[in-house]
Amino acid sequence: MTAETPVIEVKNLVTEFATRRGPFRAVDNVSFKLMPGKTLCLVGESGSGKSVTARSILQIVDPPGRIMSGQILLNRHMTRRGRSETADTLDLAALNPRSSAIRAIRGRDIAMIFQEPMSSLSPVHTIGNQIGEAIRLHENVSKAEARARTIELLRKVEIPNADKTIDRYPFEYSGGMRQRAMIAMALACNPGVLIADEPTTALDVTTQAEILSLIKKLQDDEGMAVLFITHDMGVVAEIADEVAVMRFGKLVEHGDTISIFENPQHDYTKMLLGSVKQLDRPAPRRLARRAEHPPGNTLLDVEGLKKTFFIDSGSFFRKGDELHAVNNVTLTLRSGENLGIVGESGSGKSTLGRCIMRVYDISGGAIRYTDRDGMTSDLATLPDRSLMAARRDLRMVFQDPFASLNPRMTVAQLIGEPLLVNGVLSGKALNDRVAELLGLVGLPATAMERYPHAFSGGQRQRIGIARAIALEPRIIIADEATSALDVSLRSQVLDLLLELQERLDLSFIFISHDIAVIRYFCDRVAVMYKGRIVEEGPTEEVCSRPVHPYTQSLLSAVPHPDPRMRGTRVRTRYREQA
Amino acid sequence: MSSIASTTGNAADQASQWTLMWWAFRRHRLAVLGLMIVGLLYFIAAFVELLAPYDPDLSNARAVNHPPQALHFIKKEKDGGWSFQPYVIGMTQKRDPITLATTFTPDPTKTVDVQFFGKGEPTKLWGIFPVERRLIAPKVLGERFYLIGADRLGRDMLSRVLYGTRISMSIGLLGVLMSLVLDIFLGGLSGSYGGWIDATVQRIVEFKLAMPTIPIWLGLSAALPQDWPPTWRYFAITIILSLIGWTELARVVRGRFLALRTEDFVIAARLDGCSQMRVIFRHMLPSMVSHIIASVSLAIPMMIIAETSLSFLGLGLLPPTISWGVLLKEAQNVRTIAEAPWLFSPGVAVCLAVLALNFLGDGLRDAADPYAQEGR
Numbered sequence: 001m002t003a004e005t006p007v008i009e010v011k012n013l014v015t016e017f018a019t020r021r022g023p024f025r026a027v028d029n030v031s032f033k034l035m036p037g038k039t040l041c042l043v044g045e046s047g048s049g050k051s052v053t054a055r056s057i058l059q060i061v062d063p064p065g066r067i068m069s070g071q072i073l074l075n076r077h078m079t080r081r082g083r084s085e086t087a088d089t090l091d092l093a094a095l096n097p098r099s100s101a102i103r104a105i106r107g108r109d110i111a112m113i114f115q116e117p118m119s120s121l122s123p124v125h126t127i128g129n130q131i132g133e134a135i136r137l138h139e140n141v142s143k144a145e146a147r148a149r150t151i152e153l154l155r156k157v158e159i160p161n162a163d164k165t166i167d168r169y170p171f172e173y174s175g176g177m178r179q180r181a182m183i184a185m186a187l188a189c190n191p192g193v194l195i196a197d198e199p200t201t202a203l204d205v206t207t208q209a210e211i212l213s214l215i216k217k218l219q220d221d222e223g224m225a226v227l228f229i230t231h232d233m234g235v236v237a238e239i240a241d242e243v244a245v246m247r248f249g250k251l252v253e254h255g256d257t258i259s260i261f262e263n264p265q266h267d268y269t270k271m272l273l274g275s276v277k278q279l280d281r282p283a284p285r286r287l288a289r290r291a292e293h294p295p296g297n298t299l300l301d302v303e304g305l306k307k308t309f310f311i312d313s314g315s316f317f318r319k320g321d322e323l324h325a326v327n328n329v330t331l332t333l334r335s336g337e338n339l340g341i342v343g344e345s346g347s348g349k350s351t352l353g354r355c356i357m358r359v360y361d362i363s364g365g366a367i368r369y370t371d372r373d374g375m376t377s378d379l380a381t382l383p384d385r386s387l388m389a390a391r392r393d394l395r396m397v398f399q400d401p402f403a404s405l406n407p408r409m410t411v412a413q414l415i416g417e418p419l420l421v422n423g424v425l426s427g428k429a430l431n432d433r434v435a436e437l438l439g440l441v442g443l444p445a446t447a448m449e450r451y452p453h454a455f456s457g458g459q460r461q462r463i464g465i466a467r468a469i470a471l472e473p474r475i476i477i478a479d480e481a482t483s484a485l486d487v488s489l490r491s492q493v494l495d496l497l498l499e500l501q502e503r504l505d506l507s508f509i510f511i512s513h514d515i516a517v518i519r520y521f522c523d524r525v526a527v528m529y530k531g532r533i534v535e536e537g538p539t540e541e542v543c544s545r546p547v548h549p550y551t552q553s554l555l556s557a558v559p560h561p562d563p564r565m566r567g568t569r570v571r572t573r574y575r576e577q578a
Numbered sequence: 579m580s581s582i583a584s585t586t587g588n589a590a591d592q593a594s595q596w597t598l599m600w601w602a603f604r605r606h607r608l609a610v611l612g613l614m615i616v617g618l619l620y621f622i623a624a625f626v627e628l629l630a631p632y633d634p635d636l637s638n639a640r641a642v643n644h645p646p647q648a649l650h651f652i653k654k655e656k657d658g659g660w661s662f663q664p665y666v667i668g669m670t671q672k673r674d675p676i677t678l679a680t681t682f683t684p685d686p687t688k689t690v691d692v693q694f695f696g697k698g699e700p701t702k703l704w705g706i707f708p709v710e711r712r713l714i715a716p717k718v719l720g721e722r723f724y725l726i727g728a729d730r731l732g733r734d735m736l737s738r739v740l741y742g743t744r745i746s747m748s749i750g751l752l753g754v755l756m757s758l759v760l761d762i763f764l765g766g767l768s769g770s771y772g773g774w775i776d777a778t779v780q781r782i783v784e785f786k787l788a789m790p791t792i793p794i795w796l797g798l799s800a801a802l803p804q805d806w807p808p809t810w811r812y813f814a815i816t817i818i819l820s821l822i823g824w825t826e827l828a829r830v831v832r833g834r835f836l837a838l839r840t841e842d843f844v845i846a847a848r849l850d851g852c853s854q855m856r857v858i859f860r861h862m863l864p865s866m867v868s869h870i871i872a873s874v875s876l877a878i879p880m881m882i883i884a885e886t887s888l889s890f891l892g893l894g895l896l897p898p899t900i901s902w903g904v905l906l907k908e909a910q911n912v913r914t915i916a917e918a919p920w921l922f923s924p925g926v927a928v929c930l931a932v933l934a935l936n937f938l939g940d941g942l943r944d945a946a947d948p949y950a951q952e953g954r
Contacts, residue, residue, distance in 0.1 A: 359845055388851050396849055404842035408595045408864045418850035451593065467846070 005075055006033035007192050007225040008057065008110075013070035013093070015049075015056045026052040026065065028249035034193060034225040039216075041236045041257075042229045043272070044246035045486035046457075050229045053246070054195045057227075058106055059097040067093050076109060076192075108138045111186035113179070115198040120182055121170040127154075127181045128166035134188040153184040157214060175345075176207035180214065187218065194219075195227045200235065204344035204513065209557035209571055212239055231486065233276040234516075234559030237261060238566060245269045257563045275488045276561045279516040282540065285498050286338070290523065295337035298370065299475060299507055300356070300394075302331040305365035305380075307348075307355050325351040327531035328365070333475065336501070338508040340522030340539060342515060344554070348531040349511045350399075353479045356509070357396050358387055369394070372474070392422060395468040399480035401460035405452040411438070412448035415466045422471060437466040440503070441496060458489035462496070469500060477509045482517055494521050515558050519543055527551045529574075550574040599868055602945035609941020615934035620751075623744040627703045629713045630737035631723070634900055636699075638722060638732035640671060643918040645682050646727040649692065664692040666723045691717035727920035729908055738900055739924050745812070745901035747931065750881040753816045754874050757824035762870070765828040769835020770858055776832070783825050791822055795884070799893040808899040815894050819884050823877060830873050834866045868946040876939035879932040886928055902928050 015027035026049045034040055044050040055061045057072055072092040095102040106112075114120045122130060131153060132146040141149070147166070154162035157180040170178055179199060186194060196215065200208035216239055219226055230236060236243055236257070243260040245253040245268065253266040264270045307326040325348045333339050343349040355362045358379055367379040369390055379390055398404035405414055415434045419425045425433055435445040441462040452460055461481065468476055478497070482490040494517065500506060512518050518525050519539055526536040527548065535548040546552045553574035593601075603609060622629055638644075653663040668688030673680050696715035703709045716723060726735045768779040798818045802811060838844055839862075847861040882902075888894030889903025890910070897904055905924035908914070914921050 354845075357849060359849070391849055391851055396846070398842045398846065400842055404846050406843040406847070406861055406865075417847065417852070421851045421853070421856060453598075464846075467850070 007036050007075055008034040008227075009071075009073040009075070010053075010057070011071040011073065013053065013056060013072065014068040015052055015061060015065055016068045018064040018066070026249050027056060029070075030246070030249075030251045031070075032244050032251065032254060034227055035241075036192070036225050037219065037223045038241040039219065039226040039228055039239055040242045040244060041240035042227060042244050042246060043231065043233065043236055045231055045272075045488065047248075048246040049249035050246045051197055052249075054112070054197050054227060054229050057092060057195065058110060058112055059092065059095060059102050060106075060112075061097075074105065074109060074193075104138070107134060107186075107191070108189045109191055110193040110195060111189070111191040112195040112197065113182045113186050113199045115201050118170060118175075118178060121178060123170055126167050126169055127173065131181070131185045131188055134185050138189045149188070150184075153187060154181070156187070156218070157181070157184045158210075159184070174207075175203055176210065179203060179207075179211055183211075183214065183218070187222070190222065191224065193225045193227065195229075197229045198231070199228075201230070201232075205515075205559075206344065206553060206557040206573065208235070209559070210573075212559070213571075215239070232559065233273060233487070233561040237561045237563040238559040240563070245272070261561070261563050271488060273561070275491045276516075278491050279487070279494075279520045280561065281519065283494070283498060283520050285495070286521070286523070289498075289502055290336075293336055295334040295523065297335055298332050299335045300331075300333040300370075300509075301366075301368040302329060302356065303366045303368070305329045305331075305352070305355060305367065306363045307351055307360060308363040324531050326355055326362075329528075329531075329533055331526060331533070331536075333507055333509060335474070335507050336505065337524065338501070338510055338522045340518035340525040341509065341511045341528055342513065342518050342525055342554075343528035344513060346530075347528040349513075349528045350479050352528070353396070353477045353509065353511050357391070357394060357477060358382075358384075388422070392418075392471045393474045395471065395473040395476050397461075397464050397468050397476060397478040397481045399483055401457050401464055401484060402452075404464055405460055407452055410449055410451055411455075411463055414452070414463060415470055418467060418470050424471070433470070434466075437470055440469065440500065441466045458485050458493065461485060461489075461493055465493075465496065465500070469504060469506075472504065473506065475507050475509065477511070479511045480513070481510070483512065483514065490517065491520070497521070515543065515555065527554065595864070595868065599945045603941050606941035606944060608937045609944075612934040612937030612939075612941065615930065616938050619743055619747055619931055619934070622740055623747045625703070626740050626744050627701050627709055628711065630734075630740040631698060631712055631714050631716070631725075632734045632737045633699060633701060634733060634738045634741040635898065636733060636737075638728070641722060641724065641728045641732035642680065643730055644669065644724045644728035644732060645918075646920055647724055649725060653689075653691075664694070665689045666692060666725070690721045690723045692723060693717045726923050727918065729918075729921060735920055735923055738905055739902070739927055741900045742902045742905050742924055743927065743931075745895065745899060746882055746885060746903070746928070749812070749816055749819070749885045749901070750878040750935075753819040753823065753881040753885075754877045756816065757820035757827065757877070758870070758874060760820070760824045761827040761831050764824075765831025766835055766858065768828070769832040770839065770854075770862075772836070772839075779828075779832075783828055786825050795819075795822060795888060796891070796893055799888055804896075808895070811895060812899065815885065815888065819881050823880060823884070827870070827873050827877060830869065831866065834869055835862065838862045838865055868942070872939055872942035872946045875935055875942055879935040879939075882928065882931060882935075 010033070011031050013027055013030045014025065016023040016025050028049070030053055032040060042050045042053060052061060052065065056067055059067070061067070070093055074090045074092055076088040076090060090105075092102065092105065121127070128147060128150050131150045132143065135141060135146045135149055136143070151162045151166055154166060159165055159177060159180050170181070173181060194215075200211050203211065212235065215226065218224070228239060240257045243255060243257050244251055245260070245266065247268050253260065253264065253269045260269065261273065264273055305326055306324070306328060309323040309325055311321045311323055327348070329352055331339065341349045341352060351360070354360050356367055362380050365380060368376050369379050370376045371389070371393060377390070379387065382390070409417070412431065412434050415437055416430050419430055419433060434448060438445055438447055443459060443462055443466070447455070452463065455463065482493050485493060497508065498521070501508065508521070510518065510522055522539050524537065525539045525542050526533045527542065527550065528534070529550045535542060535546065535551045542551060543555065546555055549572070553572045556571045647666040647669065649664055649666055651662065651664050652660050653665055654660045666689065667684050667686055668690055669682040670685045670688070671680055671682055693715055694713065695711050696717060697710045697719060698712040698715040699719070700708055700710050722734075724734055724736070726739070728734055729738065764779050768776045795818065799815065802814050806814070844857060844861055847857050852860065885894055885901060886903035886906065889901055890906050892907060895901050895904050902924040906922075909921040909925070
């Protein structure tokens with residue numbers, strides 16, 4: 001029994017999905033080892049097979065997926081609870097996915113946490129009941145004992161007032177609290193291995209930082225082996241002992257964190273790290289352009305913008321609550337400038353963007369827009385009908401490249417729609433213009449007759465951009481336009497936007513939760529918190545010398561893609577004064 | 579694994595929603611069977627004059643409650659040879675001198691030769707085009723055969739059931755189409771404007787749902803004047819049925835509108851400068867059409883059943899109009915069950931139609947949103 005014995009050893013794992021066009025190999029000959037007390041990060045972009053690999057270990061691959069060959073050896077004697085001298089090795093790949101043998105492993109020896117805590121927790125049972133259930137499934141304890149253990153677990157995952165919050169329902173928890181509860185549930189039976197499948201992807205950066213340090217601390221206490229799946233190189237640098245890079249189902253590179261980050265061998269790893277590092281500084285292209293063409297006159301002047309939502313109380317007799325989604329926001333955008341709006345989920349940044357576009361009727365304030373002829377009008381008070389002209393100059397790029405393109409229209413119809421309804425072009429001229437627009441965003445003209453489902457996320461986002469620039473706008477509001485994309489595509493799309501800015505003389509309002517993207521793309525940044533702008537200024541200044549405590553805590557939580565910086569920064573948590 | 583979309587040519591890339599829907603539908607075997615049966619039934623409804631061997635009102639005093647005759651294909655000659663000649667074996671009628679009950683016994687010496695695409699009594703297709711050829715007709719004009727028997731006036735049940743198909747299937751379709759107009763208008767109004775319009779429409783729907791269906795049917799149909807010509811009555815019954823049945827679909831339409839209103843692509847269309855009408859008709863409705871078709875195919879059987887029930891009770895269509903319900907009215911008493919069970923054949927037709935439409939509707943509903951399954 002030496003430290004060299006892994007807890008789990010995956011050997012030549014192959015998992016296939018049966019599709020209409022024959023078997024699709026999602027995991028192709030993957031081998032790795034999980035050591036007790038160590039963290040292995042499985043990194044890859046979407047579709048690389050990293051989640052399927054993790055699910056194969058527990059035999060919970062969604063049908064029609066099936067493990068075709070390979071071994072998954074679980075050394076039960078190496079888990080903390082079962083530690084003994086005698087070897088007790090089990091091949092999980094050989095077990096029937098529905099057998100009681102594999103069920104006894106799940107949760108007890110190997111626990112898993114998922115990306116979306118809300119969908120992994122039952123909404124109709126209290127948190128306490130669900131964790132208690134997990135304990136009682138595997139161990140023969142009384143209800144009272146299980147409850148006591150649950151409270152202890154909740155304390156361990158740093159949930160405040162555990163003896164009270166145990167009786168709450170998942171919807172009463174915040175996103176971060178839910179993920180903590182999921183971790184508590186995963187830890188219920190002291191598993192030897194924790195598989196975390198993108199556990200922080202759905203969370204804000206400040207919450208993410210807390211969850212990561214929690215997992216690290218628990219790992220140190222319990223000596224668990226952790227298999228951490230992520231697409232975020234920053235997170236990898238923060239927590240990994242070892243890194244395995246996956247692409248198209250294959251393991252392309254495998255090694256310890258420092259050597260992967262500082263001396264990557266495989267081209268794909270180099271590209272991945274390159275695009276991450278590229279995003280960590282201002283785009284040289286933007287700086288060069290600004291030196292030549294400094295931002296001009298004020299295009300858009302937002303003053304005291306307010307948007308209040310009324311929340312139905314659900315009762316006929318009680319008045320609903322008010323939610324100030326955007327509260328007294330003042331902003332200016334100059335021509336040729338990129339303004340970033342950064343904030344966490346629920347900060348009102350998307351609502352702000354939609355208010356400026358007048359997707360929503362606004363509750364107060366002014367949006368003064370100066371058009372090409374120097375005429376200034378207040379969009380806030382214009383009726384819907386008179387907004388047509390302004391909406392030709394102000395366009396929007398949406399976050400979700402899947403939901404924002406009508407699946408029932410061809411690409412030509414999608415891009416041509418604004419030109420058609422505004423009576424700009426029709427017939428042959430429209431077709432030519434669409435082909436030209438496709439060329440501008442780097443898509444072939446043959447894309448015209450296809451439907452959106454034929455394109456990948458990055459290509460779809462390009463279609464969305466082509467639609468936005470079709471009317472030769474002056475301002476583009478990009479709402480999380482790169483958030484749904486893989487990191488390698490992110491910089492490509494940002495570069496495309498910068499290129500279009502030069503060609504078409506555009507100004508951007510770029511809404512994002514991702515500081516790195518803002519830093520790359522934006523000249524100025526406004527930090528939003530709970531509907532207000534708490535800090536505004538030139539991007540570099542805000543990023544290097546944040547003034548407001550909220551900005552400071554936000555920046556301190558951003559994981560850096562440099563493993564040597566691990567633990568060098570002090571994380572602060574912003575708590576609003578009551 | 580949907581992210582692995584290639585830029586190379588692929589049939590699915592240029593497939594419209596209808597193609598994708600068809601691909602999904604095809605995998606549903608029962609639904610495809612349902613589609614074939616429904617298609618056949620509507621074909622019969624459209625071309626019944628060419629299919630039914632006789633005029634449905636042609637009575638024959640010598641064939642009262644005539645039992646069904648099996649169709650034979652190979653005719654054996656007396657000299658031992660044989661030939662392909664469809665025929666039925668004739669029956670002789672005997673009347674019991676005491677009870678006066680009539681019995682039919684097969685008589686192998688009497689045969690009626692049958693011809694496919696032979697000539698029958700002249701009639702008019704859709705009342706316009708004169709036709710003589712029938713899918714199946716006696717070889718000698720004037721001879722009679724009863725493949726599924728005859729009714730109490732000696733009328734051919736097969737012809738009557740086939741003619742009934744026209745009325746019963748069309749009343750379902752017409753009724754649903756009528757309510758569909760109402761549904762899309764009210765549901766669309768409700769879903770796309772919201773606010774007090776939505777509240778008002780929804781209260782009307784709820785009020786309508788709170789009213790008991792059967793008494794209203796009965797009341798409204800009983801109020802129809804008995805001396806109206808059959809066509810008027812047919813349309814009046816259709817309107818009554820659609821007035822009763824519209825609410826379900828209105829809610830489906832409203833729900834879809836509400837869900838679609840906040841979709842990114844609908845907001846994008848608004849920002850593109852589309853008018854409200856264009857947003858609704860160009861961007862929202864196409865996403866709903868498949869759902870609407872699925873709901874419609876599930877609503878038609880309800881209408882068919884409703885018509886059948888009303889007519890069975892004698893409150894719907896009345897003779898001389900022929901519908902399955904009217905035909906079943908003939909089979910209302912115990913004597914029929916004992917003596918002429920073939921009078922229930924319209925019931926078999928109703929079951930077949932309703933089942934087929936339900937299978938079809940289920941399949942359509944599952945295939946209705948080809949994009950919903952992409953994540954799987």
